[in-house]
Amino acid sequence: MRSTFKASFAALATSALMAGSALAAGHGEALTGDLRIFLDTSNPAPRATMEDMIARFNEMHPDLNIETTVIDREAYKTQIRNFLTANSPDVATWYAANRMRPYVEAGLFEDVSDLWAEPEIAENLASTKGAMTIDDKQWGVPYTYYQWGVYYREDIFNELGLREPTTWEEEKANCQAIIESGRKCYTIGTKFLWTAGGWFDYLNMRTNGFDFHMALTQGEVEWTDDRVRQTFANWRELIDMGAFIDNHQTYSWQEALPFMVNGEATAYLMGNFAVAPMREAGLSDDQIGFYQFPVINPDVELSEDAPTDTFHIPANASNKEAAREFLRFVVSAENQTIINNGENLGQLPVNASASVDDDKFLNEGFEMLSSNSPGGVAQFFDRDAPAEMASEAMQGFQEFMVIPDNLDDILQRLEAARQRIY
């Protein structure tokens, strides 16, 4: 009994001490106290990158006691609701655009517009500011993003005498040649639905343009609109040609990779993260090529998907001073160069002063996003549209890819969902 009392007294004393030092951090120059960071970067490479980055930050602020928690990427998506309300960390990872809206609206993310007003950030991060803005305020900072596009088997294209298509006609002609050679044009695995969302994003942005696509994902356009139907009509041209692998509804995106690696399918519309497993599976950089999704409607400007991953400060964080300093550190040019290089995340830095690693695909992606995407940069279907609409719609896309004749029914369902959700 006595020992319990003593122990709890000791704990009380420590926590009082800690509270005192946290208070001090608010005034002093050196950061002290605790900084709790929650990460969803659970895959081995990103995890190591993040841990290394945090270690470097800790070296700069040795008095700060940093506690890092890495949560499985999928589990994180549900746990964030609990820890933001109940047991808030000081910094947490999340995604940009509509995906952060529920937390912003519930008042769970800290407004960090003050950081964005600092010249260092305002000048270098301008390209992603839009994705971090809701109600004219910024709610976090990005730390990495990556391009989407068509990754293809360059050796097979060479063998068939094909060139990277730039127009829809070339695209279809290429595909016809590929099919005649006994292969499929595209591999895709739609078991978890979102891969079909990528196809819809590109087809719709190329057919109707970026602004229409944004209006659609924000619920301002009817799903039964003729322009939406045109997007599906273009999609159907590929489906009717037999461009996609069979039985894609049973595969995840990883399970669809072997089709491309074995040469049964020649291309994959994917994010840049697909390159690493392709290389691991034995494809050399000579065998993999990359091209921007071709023009369909020449009247609309090109626009791209480039999902952005972000850091936020929860509204209930206890050490916001240190958290802000951490965010400044994360987006600094030097750190951005390090964490996004080929040995670490292998993605694109968000800071314009940072340098892109010398990697074939990163360079092509950077080039494409910075100079050949005048229409705008979208996040991704399930980040631009509200979660519920995204899930209904992506399920519809999968159904359309399997049974294209159900289109009318699908669109009516989506329209009903739109009227309910927005």
Added chain:
Amino acid sequence: MTQAALPDTHAASGGGRSWYRRNEIAITPWLFLAPGVLFFCFYVIFPIFQSFNLSLYAWDGLGEAEYVGLRNYGELVNDRAFEVSLWNNLKWLLLYLLAIPAGLFIALFLNQTVTSIRLYKSLFFFPFVISQVVVGLVFTWFYDPTFGLLNTILGWVGLGPINVLGDPTLVTYGIIAAGLWPQTAYCMILYLTGLNAVDPEQVEAARLDGAKGWRMLWYVIVPQLKPATFIAFVVTIIGALRSFDLISIMTNGGPFGTSRVLSFYMFEKALSEYGFRMGYGAAIAVVLFLIMLVFIAYFLWSMWREEKVR
């Protein structure tokens, strides 16, 4: 000594005895039950009413809950995905019961004295021991349209390749078949223990009367297995209604939501990555609860009847 002690006890049994001592016999069982009852009320009974209540609100789990009355239920009526889930639940309920006769026949088959019969018994029991997730994965590979064993076998007899888990009409049956594998093993083990309790004298008597084969099984063995059948029925029904892990592993509810059941749909609407309609999820949970209630009531009633006969 005894003489002196007696008046004392008499005195105690009079007005001076405490209330607890007077009611000790009646109260003690309740005291022993109290922790269990308390936890049961707090973790089982209370959440049921909480779900009922929540199903009347629109709530995203973060902001303020908005009272919407029966609107969630109104939406359920017109929700085609809900209808599909409900029908799938019915398929699960009916087809899952096949595990009971299948388990019985395997048990009868294994109920003999052969060398190393224990090994065979444990091999048959094996599927129940491994995790449902593993069962799901094994069957996913078995059904795989490109390299799966099923299509290889079908190829031998000249039948075309089928994609069981990608075909909206076949997918639920494919998953139920996967679920039957461990469930049959479970029923088998229940019947094996039941068969140990079959009275050999009755079997002997029946044999003298000339009973054999099906008649022996139906009129002599099966009636004696009634307790085992009852338990097998209970666990199979409950197993069918809470089928979730197999669906999640094998198809994730797809293709386009055709393999969902109520429990999975509830999870998707309320707790998954794109969900967080707590009220709507609760409404689905209430419907599932009402379906379960029919069976629970039946089980309780038959148990109560059983006890009354004794």
